[in-house]
Amino acid sequence: MNNNRLKWILWDLDDTLYAPIPGYIARKRILFVESYQQAVGGDMSFDQAELELKRKLVEADGLILKIFKNLGVNPRDVLQRMADIDRTTLFTKDTGLPVLFDELEACGLKHALITNNIRFTTRDILNLLGLSPERFEFEITMDDVRNIKPDPEPFQRFLELSGAQPEQCVMVGDVPASDCIPAKHLGMHTILVRKRPAVIPSEVDIYLDDIYGIPQALKEHGLV
Numbered sequence: 294m295n296n297n298r299l300k301w302i303l304w305d306l307d308d309t310l311y312a313p314i315p316g317y318i319a320r321k322r323i324l325f326v327e328s329y330q331q332a333v334g335g336d337m338s339f340d341q342a343e344l345e346l347k348r349k350l351v352e353a354d355g356l357i358l359k360i361f362k363n364l365g366v367n368p369r370d371v372l373q374r375m376a377d378i379d380r381t382t383l384f385t386k387d388t389g390l391p392v393l394f395d396e397l398e399a400c401g402l403k404h405a406l407i408t409n410n411i412r413f414t415t416r417d418i419l420n421l422l423g424l425s426p427e428r429f430e431f432e433i434t435m436d437d438v439r440n441i442k443p444d445p446e447p448f449q450r451f452l453e454l455s456g457a458q459p460e461q462c463v464m465v466g467d468v469p470a471s472d473c474i475p476a477k478h479l480g481m482h483t484i485l486v487r488k489r490p491a492v493i494p495s496e497v498d499i500y501l502d503d504i505y506g507i508p509q510a511l512k513e514h515g516l517v
């Protein structure tokens with residue numbers, strides 16, 4: 294009997310369950326820049342706001358919502374605007390996802406989602422990807438917590454709801470600062486996917502180019 298066996302796989306949504314979509318990133322960027330222009334006030338041009346936002350993003354470890362929080366803007370208001378983006382032409386169905394989920398379930402894992410999106414956007418994206426929300430035993434969205442990632446609250450909320458021990462969980466995400474570091478500090482295992490940083494933080498246990506190598510990587514590490 295392997296006592297190190299994982300029971301839960303926790304998924305980030307954006308740029309994790311699907312590869313970054315340039316058209317969607319562009320739409321989100323426009324929305325963030327416009328929100329920033331509004332938050333700062335005055336007559337800052339779009340280009341100037343974009344430049345300033347880019348600079349601040351580096352200082353904020355890539356955590357865009359932190360910038361808005363620091364300006365006194367509720368991140369929820371920004372994310373609420375994102376719900377209005379028409380994603381139908383941007384996303385395509387990924388028939389590999391249900392197969393991957395089956396494969397991980399065959400390894401004894403149950404799925405949960407931990408995303409900073411509001412529930413409406415989360416459901417819209419899952420629907421377009423062709424992955425049923427019912428595949429997740431728990432869906433922790435912005436609507437379920439007071440503080441979003443990188444705050445530990447969404448991870449703690451999952452642990453409370455599921456009764457899982459942190460060492461029985463692996464968190465999969467594309468942003469070290471909001472996905473891997475808080476999860477690791479709670480005692481979870483971590484997988485970083487897709488966007489390889491110049492330096493991989495020590496809080497990342499496994500780095501993979503995409504999510505399809507996860508079952509094999511977990512087997513190789515003796516975790517399933």
Ligand SMILES: [Mg+2]
Nearest residue numbers: 305307308467
């Ligand atoms: Mg992400």
